Amino acid sequence: MTFELSEEHEAFRKVVRDFAEAEIAPQAARWDKEHHFPVDIVAKLGELGLFGLVVPVEYGGSDGDFTSLCVAIEELGRADQSIGITLEAAVGLGINPILTFGTEEQKQQWLPDLVAGRAVAGFGLTEPEAGSDAGATRTRAVLAAGEWVINGAKSFITNSGSSMTSLVTVTARTGPDEISAIIVPAGTPGFEVAPAYDKLGWHASDTHGLTFTDCRVPEANLLGTRGAGFKQFLAVLDDGRIAISALAVGLAQACLDHSLRYANERKTFGHPIGSRQAVAFALSDLAVAVEAARLLTYKAAWLKDAGRSAKQVKQAAAIAKLHSTEAAVTATRIATQVFGGNGFMEEFPVARFYRDAKILEIGEGTSEVQRLVIARGLGLPVV
Amino acid sequence: MNIVVLVKQVPDTEGDRKLDPSDRTIDRTSVDPVINYIDEFAIEEALRLKEEHGGDVTILTVGPEQATVSIRKALSMGADKAVHVCDEALHGACAIQTATVIAKALGTVEWDVAIAGSEATDSRMSVVPALVSEVLGAPQLSQARKVSVDGSTVTIERVTETGFDRVQAPTPVVISVVEKINEPRYPSFKGIMAAKNKPIEVLDTAALGLDAGTLGLVNASTAVVSFEVAPPRAAGQVVKDEGDGGVKIADYLASKKLV
Ligand SMILES: Cc1cc2nc3c(=O)[nH]c(=O)nc-3n(C[C@H](O)[C@H](O)[C@H](O)COP(=O)(O)OP(=O)(O)OC[C@H]3O[C@@H](n4cnc5c(N)ncnc54)[C@H](O)[C@@H]3O)c2cc1C
Secondary structure: OOOOOOOOHHHHHHHHHOOOOOOOHHHHHHHHHHOOOOHHHHHHHHHOOOOOOOOOOHOOOOOHHHHHHHHHEEEEEHHHHHHHHHHHHHHHHHHHHHHOOOHHHHHHHHHHHHOOOOOEEEEEEEEOEOOOOHHHHHOEEEEEOOOOEEEEEEEEOOOOOOOOOEEEEEEEEEEEEEEEEEEEEOOOOOOOOOOOOOOOOOOOOEEEEEEEEEEEHHHHHHOOOOHHHHHHHHHHHHHHHHHHHHHHHHHHHHHHHHHHHHHHOOOOOOOOHHHHHHHHHHHHHHHHHHHHHHHHHHHHHHHHHOOOOOHHHHHHHHHHHHHHHHHHHHHHHHHHHHHHHHHHOOOOHHHHHHHHHHHHHOOOOOHHHHHHHHHHHOOOOOO | OOOOOOOEEEOOOOOOOOOOOOOOEEOOOOOOOEEEEHHHHHHHHHHHHHHHHHEEEEEEEEOOHHHHHHHHHHHHHHOOEEEEOOHHHHHOOOHHHHHHHHHHOOOOOOOOOEEEOOOOOOOOOOOOOHHHHHHHHOOEEEEEEEEEEEEEEEEEEEOOOEEEEEEEEEOOEEEEOHHHOOOOOOOOHHHHHHHOOOOOEOOOOOOOOHHHHOOOHHOOOOOOOOOOOOOOOOOOOOOOOOOHHHHHHHHHHHHHOOO
């Protein structure tokens, strides 16, 4: 039994950390303030090969494991949660459905650009009336003269409206009791992107509402099996939860790093605040939170890489996501407290992390939904 | 065209670097070891030349066992193989010894161009590339900010105080580069995985035909006689502008004989 990542994973972690510290951290506060989605940096993530980590070589990827993707997301998230979620969503929601369910033609058409970081794709599941209850989708797609005619609206869709967006995969009703996934290329007439949301956090991530008005795409843009849209979505969900968990680990680690430095530097009554048990013990709690979150995350990633049963992965993913994201929120509360008044100032990164943390407990399945999944995994008849 | 890059592992300049008081050599345990900063530019230049002209890139490192980490990093950037000269007898070696070892090790590889960084951030002597070319009797092109190759002729732009000189030499040639030359790439995940299986040939001084009894600290041509920890930086002097700020600054500069 071992609790260490491989030497190669650690070498890779170092590369992503160096990149994040050199190219991301110095600009994160500005992007946040200006609500700026930095397309040039996203393109650089592509040059580093981060979008293709879990993609086979034939589509430009490096055929790596899921653990390496978690390492990348964690390290980016340690510098800037917005960049971390951009990678997470681009892979988990953009690339993964096409890779898993796409035809050879669809893969050849879309994956090379997505993998190289020349483009990103979004996944439109959530609607104004369908979030946790994703099956309540109202968007409709009707087949007419070899084309899908799509009408409806999607909410909060990540990576859906920048100059880099090449497509959005949307779920839509294609018949009674039938939900399917359809690829809608950016710029298709009738596919309208609303201005970016005014969000509490993740300011440098690209999130939009989308509307579809008689939006026509070729019949061949159906992704996967007709009527299996919901089931397919559930199948790629577990990966996303582990990845969000990694993002939360990065945030908690950042809180620990910043707080530790500050606790040693900041003096009150002639002594560093870190010499007071009240502050030191808070940092101990923070260290425990980071460690536990990281172990649960990489255990889940390991189960997936080791090819364990879907049921086992699902349970581990939900447990990791639930714990890590709640630990991340707790971590930001501790960190801002350690920073005192400075913690409330945007001059210090902990304020940004404080705002960025909350969404982790909501996106890709709320904490309540994770508890539901876990309870069902325990065999409880919970509804 | 085959290229060898001379890569040194040094203590991270961001760390709190120390000398070992017992023998006044670098304390390698106190700070993370990294590839010498400018050597990354040398590696990048080698990879670019390879991309343009073909051939292979060999990393040559003289250093202790832990230098493997830096060698792997260089391989993960895209170099093909490595030679690691690793021998306890080299502990405390001076620049001349190091250059002699490098020259011998270069004899085990087929190469046309050897590229080094122009200085190392630990000793900062900037002499090893020149010494290597002297020992080999090969031409040296130093302080390059641009390198171009045409057949067996290498041309560089050598940085000078006022601009640059264009200098040319036939291969085999030793080049040292400055950090203006390019922007080193980050290793990709693919590169890291590939590096795992790239060959690193580990040689000791005997394998290079050198007599260990002539090497190391006791035989070094230079010696650290004594050293002191740098004093902590004194607090700055704040000049308050009460209408005469300019005069006060001028007085200060004059007192330091700067104006
Ligand atoms: C910044 C951002 C980016 C996003 N990106 C995307 C994206 O790219 N693609 C996409 O499709 N979606 C995206 N989402 C949507 C996100 O996944 C949903 O917001 C989330 O799943 C919750 O759905 P909802 O907002 O409809 O909340 P609701 O489902 O209305 O939930 C409201 C509250 O009720 C609770 N609740 C709901 N049902 C139950 C139940 N059965 N039992 C117990 N509690 C329950 C929830 O836990 C929550 O506390 C994004 C959201 C945000 C904010």
